[in-house]
Amino acid sequence: MASKPTLSKSWPDVALRVLIGVIGGYILASLLAAALALMLTGAREGGKWGMLAGYPVYVAAIVASFGIASVRRVALWFAGLSAVLLSAIILCSGALG
Amino acid sequence: MAWLHTWGGLWFCWLLYAIFLTGTLAVMEEPITHWMTPEHHAEEARQAAVVKTAPLADRPRSLAHAVAYLQREQPPGEMWEIWPGSARHGNDLTVYWMEKGAYIARHLDPLSGKVIADPHDDHDAGRATLGGHHFVDFHYTLHAGTIGLWIVGAATLAMLVTLVSGVITHKRIFRDFFTFRASKGQRSWLDGHTAAGVLSLPFQFMIALTGIFFYGNMYMPAATWAEPAMGGARVEASSASLLAIPDLEPFARRGETLMKQDLRAIVIDKPGQPDMRISTYGWNDDEERQERLVGTTAMVSFSADGKVLETRPAGKMAGGSATYAIATLAALHMAEFGGFTVKWLYFIGGLAGTAMMGTGAILFMVKRRGRAANEFGRATPQVYRLIEALNIAAIAGLAVASIAYLWANRLIATDIAHREDWEVGVFFVVWLMAFSHALIRSPGPAWREQWTFFAFLCLALPLVNLLTVGDMLPMEVVRGDWESAGLELVALVCGAASWWALHRLKRRTTASMRAPSVRDVAPVAGGE
Numbered sequence: 001m002a003s004k005p006t007l008s009k010s011w012p013d014v015a016l017r018v019l020i021g022v023i024g025g026y027i028l029a030s031l032l033a034a035a036l037a038l039m040l041t042g043a044r045e046g047g048k049w050g051m052l053a054g055y056p057v058y059v060a061a062i063v064a065s066f067g068i069a070s071v072r073r074v075a076l077w078f079a080g081l082s083a084v085l086l087s088a089i090i091l092c093s094g095a096l097g
Numbered sequence: 098m099a100w101l102h103t104w105g106g107l108w109f110c111w112l113l114y115a116i117f118l119t120g121t122l123a124v125m126e127e128p129i130t131h132w133m134t135p136e137h138h139a140e141e142a143r144q145a146a147v148v149k150t151a152p153l154a155d156r157p158r159s160l161a162h163a164v165a166y167l168q169r170e171q172p173p174g175e176m177w178e179i180w181p182g183s184a185r186h187g188n189d190l191t192v193y194w195m196e197k198g199a200y201i202a203r204h205l206d207p208l209s210g211k212v213i214a215d216p217h218d219d220h221d222a223g224r225a226t227l228g229g230h231h232f233v234d235f236h237y238t239l240h241a242g243t244i245g246l247w248i249v250g251a252a253t254l255a256m257l258v259t260l261v262s263g264v265i266t267h268k269r270i271f272r273d274f275f276t277f278r279a280s281k282g283q284r285s286w287l288d289g290h291t292a293a294g295v296l297s298l299p300f301q302f303m304i305a306l307t308g309i310f311f312y313g314n315m316y317m318p319a320a321t322w323a324e325p326a327m328g329g330a331r332v333e334a335s336s337a338s339l340l341a342i343p344d345l346e347p348f349a350r351r352g353e354t355l356m357k358q359d360l361r362a363i364v365i366d367k368p369g370q371p372d373m374r375i376s377t378y379g380w381n382d383d384e385e386r387q388e389r390l391v392g393t394t395a396m397v398s399f400s401a402d403g404k405v406l407e408t409r410p411a412g413k414m415a416g417g418s419a420t421y422a423i424a425t426l427a428a429l430h431m432a433e434f435g436g437f438t439v440k441w442l443y444f445i446g447g448l449a450g451t452a453m454m455g456t457g458a459i460l461f462m463v464k465r466r467g468r469a470a471n472e473f474g475r476a477t478p479q480v481y482r483l484i485e486a487l488n489i490a491a492i493a494g495l496a497v498a499s500i501a502y503l504w505a506n507r508l509i510a511t512d513i514a515h516r517e518d519w520e521v522g523v524f525f526v527v528w529l530m531a532f533s534h535a536l537i538r539s540p541g542p543a544w545r546e547q548w549t550f551f552a553f554l555c556l557a558l559p560l561v562n563l564l565t566v567g568d569m570l571p572m573e574v575v576r577g578d579w580e581s582a583g584l585e586l587v588a589l590v591c592g593a594a595s596w597w598a599l600h601r602l603k604r605r606t607t608a609s610m611r612a613p614s615v616r617d618v619a620p621v622a623g624g625e
Contacts, residue, residue, distance in 0.1 A: 014100070030319035037323040048419035050320030051313045055306065058317075059257045066101040066262070089323070 017065045017074060024078040025061030029054040031085035038092035102262040106454075107461055107484070109255040111491035114454045115235070116249060118495060120304075121447030122232040124432055124440050128580035129229030133506045135566045136223025138578065156181050157346040159190045160363070162210030164342050166203070167192055167368070177365040179345070182207060224511040231502065231521055237311070240521065250316045253309045260294075260301060267291060283463045290456035297449035304450070307430035310423060340369050340401060348399055352377025355408060356395035373401045381411060390434050391424045455492045462488060462540075486535040486543075493547035494531025500554040500588065501527040507565040545602070548595050555592025559585045 033050030040046030061078070068074045122129065131138070163179040171177070171194050178193035190207040193200060206213050227234070239245035294301075314321050342365065349360045358379025366374040379395040389412040396415075398407040407415070414421045428434060432443045462485055473480045505523035509516060535543045562585065563569045573582035 026317070030317055033317055033320035034323035037320040041324075043417055045417045045419035047320040047324035048417075048423060050323070051317060052310065052419065052422065054317050054320065055254075055257075055309055055313065059254065059261060062254075062258045063098075063101070063261050063265070066098055067265075 013071055016071045020071070020074050020078055021062035021065030024075075024082075025058050025065065028061050028078060028082055028085070029058035031082055031089065032057050035085050035088045035092065038089060098262050099266045102259055102266050103461065105255055105262065106259040106457055109252050109259070110454050110458045111487050112248070112252045113256050114451060114458070114491050115495055116237075116239075116252060117447060117451045117454060118499070119232040119236040121444055121451060122499065123229065123236045124443045124447065125584075126229030126233055128584055129232070129503075130226075131228075131578075131580040132584045133226050133228045133503070134223050135568060135581075136511075138581075156183070156349065156360075157344075159207040160345040160349065162205055162207065163190060163192050164345065166205060166210060166212075167194065168342065175367065177368050178362055179365075180362045181349075181360065183359060224506070224509075225516040226506055226520055227517045231524065232499075237308075246312055246315070250309060250312060253305050256305045257302070257309075260298070260305065263294060264298070283460065286456055286460040286463050290453060290460050293449050293453035293456060297446050297453065300443075300446035301450045301453070303429060304446075307426040310426050311430070340371065340373060342368060342373075343375075343401060343403075345375070348375050348403070349377060351399070351403075352397045353379070355397045355405070356411075358395045358411060361394060374406065375399045375401065379411065390428050391421070392428065392433050393424070458488045458492065485540045486532065489535035489540065489543050489547060490528065490532035493544060493551060494528050494535065496591075497531055497547055497551045497554065498524050498528035500551060500558065500591075503558060503584075503588075504554060504561060507561050545599060548599055552592045552595035552599065555588045555595065558588045558592075 033047075033054035036050035036053060037047040040049055064077070065074050068077065159181040160179060163181065167177050167179075175195050180189070180191040180193075182189045182191075188207060190205045191202055192205060193202050195201070204213050205211065231240075234240050237246065237249055239248060241248070309316070345363055349363060352363075353360050356377065356379040358381070360377055361380045362378045364376045364378065366376070376396055376398040381389070381392060381394050391412050391414065393409070393412060393414060395411040396407075396409040397405060400406055409415055414424050432439050462481065465481060471477050502520060502524040505520045509519050509523070513519065531547055534547065538546065559570050568581070570582055570585050573579075573585070
């Protein structure tokens with residue numbers, strides 16, 4: 001049976017995870033907040049819900065950047081989720097005119 | 098995940114310890130301020146008597162005086178606000194307006210309508226001091242304005258990450274909570290760290306998350322930027338064809354009936370304009386304030402011709418559920434409900450969180466005293482030395498600085514200029530001196546000396562109070578001044594606890610020196 005991959009403790013690996021987690025996580029959380037702001041317009045107070053949802057997502061993103069075995073996989077996950085949220089923002093912006 | 102918990106926790110632990118400890122002290126802002134303003138105690142009693150016995154100006158006359166003053170002295174702007182006072186809540190008449198973004202107040206004589214000095218400005222009655230507000234300011238801004246807000250925000254985020262990673266790391270988290278192995282060196286520190294953390298875990302998650310939401314839009318403005326623009330164009334106040342301000346007393350009476358609360362204030366939005374709006378706000382009594390999480394009072398808005406535009410019951414918010422959620426989260430952080438019972442629970446929770454951070458910081462070095470991990474290569478001994486000094490300064494030094502702040506309040510002359518800045522200066526200078534002391538002395542003696550000094554300052558505080566102000570603990574208890582008595586009692590308990598801990602440590606160190614072959618003598622904080 002293949003052994004479970006372990007996190008590398010080399011400095012480049014750790015530094016990349018910190019960067020992806022802190023910066024990438026902030027971008028991810030901001031995109032989510034913006035998407036919610038555009039989806040829940042007017043009285044539904046999407047901006048406020050977006051702000052409230054953003055922080056737990058930011059924390060989860062930083063923790064996840066150290067929970068996933070390879071840095072490459074971390075980067076791919078962040079990029080993928082960011083792309084989905086960006087698409088949602090573009091769609092909602094288009095719908096709102 | 099353990100790496101994230103260790104290093105994410107370490108680099109922020111000193112700052113977080115300071116933020117958490119000052120936040121814990123900030124819960125007791127009012128009692129601290131009360132103790133630090135002894136001259137005001139007699140003044141407060143005098144003013145309470147004056148309010149009860151002063152002739153009550155009738156409200157219609159007060160409101161008419163207020164409107165006349167505002168119409169005469171202030172051009173119509175965005176908002177006028179009038180607090181007419183009442184027999185129950187104080188017979189003051191105060192008017193407010195906005196001027197270049199600032200909130201301006203004037204106090205009027207309710208009988209004559211003339212401008213008077215602030216009846217509560219008893220600046221001349223005593224010493225200038227920030228009081229407990231120093232701890233509040235430090236807690237959320239580090240006394241550094243917007244930069245401090247950002248630093249505290251970053252530290253709070255690090256705390257949340259460390260909490261989550263800590264829970265993930267400690268797989269046997271609930272079993273470990275019931276495990277405490279005393280006198281086992283590193284294991285004891287780990288058990289203490291885990292127990293303190295798990296005991297207060299829900300509180301810590303709540304306090305960190307609610308804290309970050311205060312300035313959530315500033316840290317992450319994306320949602321605000323993305324939100325589609327709301328509302329119409331702003332209408333500038335026009336000086337032509339202004340509407341007369343109607344008699345406000347009927348609005349006050351109708352507002353009280355609809356709010357089911359006594360009138361606190363009347364706010365006139367766009368005074369004199371066709372879309373002028375007159376809103377009445379109520380008073381929450383003490384029981385309502387304690388029972389409700391969100392402390393908003395009731396409100397009713399009228400148009401100029403008396404039509405009801407909006408009503409808001411007490412404890413509710415204008416806006417949707419998100420607005421209410423944010424207000425609830427803010428109220429949870431500020432402990433503005435439940436009276437002193439909740440304040441004491443927050444105080445205990447805060448101390449537990451502070452203990453968790455302190456034990457974590459100490460555990461880092463306890464692990465490495467026996468066997469260095471060489472994380473920093475050749476610089477490892479120097480970095481470890483710095484971490485030891487930071488631990489001492491952040492934990493013991495901050496405690497010394499906090500009690501020194503209270504000593505400064507009693508010892509600094511009451512009539513010097515910028516007295517409140519001198520008190521805060523003493524806090525920071527003592528803290529800096531503690532750090533310098535920790536760098537100069539080796540860790541063991543530094544810990545012992547700083548905790549000894551802390552114990553002395555705490556135990557001698559009531560004596561300083563007696564010698565400078567002539568007040569003492571038994572007298573405070575007899576006259577029912579539990580705010581002052583409570584502060585001094587807590588200081589005595591802290592001093593006694595420090596003294597007892599130092600005495601035990603000395604006995605154990607003496608015993609281990611006599612029996613050097615004792616197994617499992619692991620280094621403890623204060624050991625050499």
